[in-house]
Each structure stands twice: as C-alpha cells, then as structure tokens.
Amino acid sequence: MTTVTLRIRAGSAPETVDLDTLTPKARALAEAIHMSVGHQPLGVLCDTGLTKGDNPNHTLLHGSGPRADEIAGQPDHRFMTNLEPLPRHAVTGPQEWLEYNARQMPVYAWPIAGARSRIEALTERVPSADAARDDRCMTRDQALRHLADGGTALTGGAWIALQKAGNAPHPRHYALGGRMPLWHVDDLDAYRARDYERWTISTVAAYLGYTGPSANGSARRQLSRWGLGQVDRAPGRGGEGRFAADQVTALHTARPGRGRHGAQRSDGGRFTAEESDHAPNVQQPFPLPKGSAHE
Incomplete structure (x- = not known):
C-alpha cells in the first residue's frame, strides 16, 4: 500500500x-497535492x-521570428x-474529492506537478504523470455531452439500455469501488464515428409496426x-429527422414483450425461443469489476 498525506479539508x-x-489521473493529482507546500491544494500544474x-x-x-519559434x-x-x-x-471523503476534481480537468490534460504557492508551480514531477497521461476517461454525464457534441444525443437511460443491448461501449474503468464508471474518450469517439x-x-x-395516420407520432x-x-x-427542404438505425433495432430487440414473462424480441419482433418461457435475468446498470460490493 502506497499512501500520501493531504490537507484538503478546511480547518482539519x-x-x-x-x-x-x-x-491514474486522481493518483497523480493526489501526488501533486502531497508534494505541494503544506500538502495543500494550492494549485496543480497540468x-x-x-x-x-x-x-x-x-x-x-508572439508575432514571428526566432523568439516566437522558440516559444512555439x-x-x-x-x-x-x-x-x-x-x-x-x-x-465526502478524500478519494471522492480527488476523483471528482481529476475529472474536472480537460480530458486531454493530466497533473504533472504540485505548487509552491497559488501562483507558482513546483519543478519536480509526480511519479504517476505518465500513467495519468493515458487516463483520458469521462464520467457518464461527460460522456453523454461528448457524444451530443458529435451529433449523438442520448439520455442517461438510453445510454444504459444501449450498453445492456450490446450496442454502446461499456466503461473502461471504475473509480470509488465501482460507484463511478468511466468511459475512455477513444471508445466514445469510435462509437460516434461508427458506420450506421x-x-x-x-x-x-414501419420497423416498429406502427400504421395509419398516427404512425409517425x-x-x-x-x-x-x-x-x-x-x-x-x-x-432537402423539410426533410424528416433521421435516427440511428442500429440504436432503434437494439432497443426494440431488447424491449420486453407483453404477456410472455418479459421475453426479449428477435430481430423480427418475435420472442426468442430460449427466453420466451423465462423471466429475464436481473442485470446491474453497468458490469461491475470483480471484488466489488455489488458483484
């Protein structure tokens, strides 16, 4: 066990x-604060x-010329x-505080040093800087905002359902004993750029089986x-809104049926034979890591 001492609680x-x-990113943040004067969160160089x-x-x-090139x-x-x-x-405990503040940093930034004061960083680098560099992970809310910025707008419920249906990426890591699932930006970008x-x-x-004047509604x-x-x-002018077909089919296939013990549907909307006579297994919203309290 490797420990550090932090003074991150006011008056304590x-x-x-x-x-x-x-x-890794929260670990580097903890190391930076530990190395700072008084073990206080004066500042962190990223x-x-x-x-x-x-x-x-x-x-x-900076203009142009040799000096500008040097600065560049x-x-x-x-x-x-x-x-x-x-x-x-x-x-709130120190681990939760560290994980939260680590995720408030831009996803492309990572801690490398603590601070001598609130305006001056230390020159000594933290031991976990290299590992923190690869920790480009986001919380669920951050992941949903990242996807929405790329044109994939989903609610939290849809995000969980798409993961359970095998359509969306699962968390890459877990923090706080499984309570904070984290998605890597590379997985999110790959999902956003998928061909669909x-x-x-x-x-x-038509796919969902609705007919008549109210079908679209x-x-x-x-x-x-x-x-x-x-x-x-x-x-074209007045073009209809379009939706991701793979998301629609995934959620429709996973939708519990009526009167058949919650069996899931096959691609054609029928109940799958192996599940038609059995209630579905209860699943956690996210796959938890081994050894977690909810395993």
Whole structure:
C-alpha cells in the first residue's frame, strides 16, 4: 500500500490516502497535492500534450521570428488553481474529492506537478504523470455531452439500455469501488464515428409496426421513451429527422414483450425461443469489476 498525506479539508488535520485505490489521473493529482507546500491544494500544474505553437492565436500573441519559434516549441502547460477544499464537516471523503476534481480537468490534460504557492508551480514531477497521461476517461454525464457534441444525443437511460443491448461501449474503468464508471474518450469517439444507417421517422414507424395516420407520432413517442434523439435530417427542404438505425433495432430487440414473462424480441419482433418461457435475468446498470460490493 502506497499512501500520501493531504490537507484538503478546511480547518482539519491532514488525511492519509491510499494511492492504490485511485485511478491514474486522481493518483497523480493526489501526488501533486502531497508534494505541494503544506500538502495543500494550492494549485496543480497540468500538461496538455500540446506545444504553445499549437495555439491558434500564437502568432497574434508572439508575432514571428526566432523568439516566437522558440516559444512555439515550448510545452503548453496549464496551472490549475480552482481546487476548493472540502468543508470541515463534509461527508465526502478524500478519494471522492480527488476523483471528482481529476475529472474536472480537460480530458486531454493530466497533473504533472504540485505548487509552491497559488501562483507558482513546483519543478519536480509526480511519479504517476505518465500513467495519468493515458487516463483520458469521462464520467457518464461527460460522456453523454461528448457524444451530443458529435451529433449523438442520448439520455442517461438510453445510454444504459444501449450498453445492456450490446450496442454502446461499456466503461473502461471504475473509480470509488465501482460507484463511478468511466468511459475512455477513444471508445466514445469510435462509437460516434461508427458506420450506421440513418432512418427517417416514417422508416422507424414501419420497423416498429406502427400504421395509419398516427404512425409517425407513435414512433416519436416510443423514441422519446427510449431517450433517443435524432442524429440529423434528411436532405432537402423539410426533410424528416433521421435516427440511428442500429440504436432503434437494439432497443426494440431488447424491449420486453407483453404477456410472455418479459421475453426479449428477435430481430423480427418475435420472442426468442430460449427466453420466451423465462423471466429475464436481473442485470446491474453497468458490469461491475470483480471484488466489488455489488458483484
């Protein structure tokens, strides 16, 4: 067991934290605070993997010439100073505080050093900096915002249902003993960039078996219950909204049937033979790691 001492609770004695219980980014954050003056969250120096020349405003800020070129090659470090200590009597523990603040950093940034003061970083690097660099993970809410920015709008319920149906990626890591599932940005980007067919609402209605004048309205209500948003609109003026066909088919196939003990449907909407006479297994919203309290 590797431990550090942190003073992250206002007006309280230092607390000991087991680094082996933390994700890589939270571990590097804990090391940075431990190395800071007084073991306090004065500030954390973060690396971004970029250089100052990658800044689109570099020429505007520094002009051109040898000196500007020298600056352009320097690493783009950011000094994080918005770490709020825990209130003295807060029930939140230090591990939860560390994991939360680690996820508030940009996904491409990671801690590399602590602070001498609130305006000056230390030069000594934390031991876990390299491991933290690869910890580009997001919480569920962050993952959903990341997907929405790329045109994949889902509710939390839809995200869980799509994972259970085998359509969406499962968490890459877990923090806080399984209570904080984390998705790696590479898995999210791969899901966002997957090749899938786009169905108009009328096509969705036909697939779900709705007919008549109210078919499209019934399909929209079902999509709303599932929490699926449209991904784009069909070309042309007045084009219909379009939805990801693989998400629609996954959730429809996994939808419990009526009067058949909750059996799941096959691709054609019929009940699967092996489950038609049995109630479905109760599943956790996320697959928990071995040794967790809910296994």
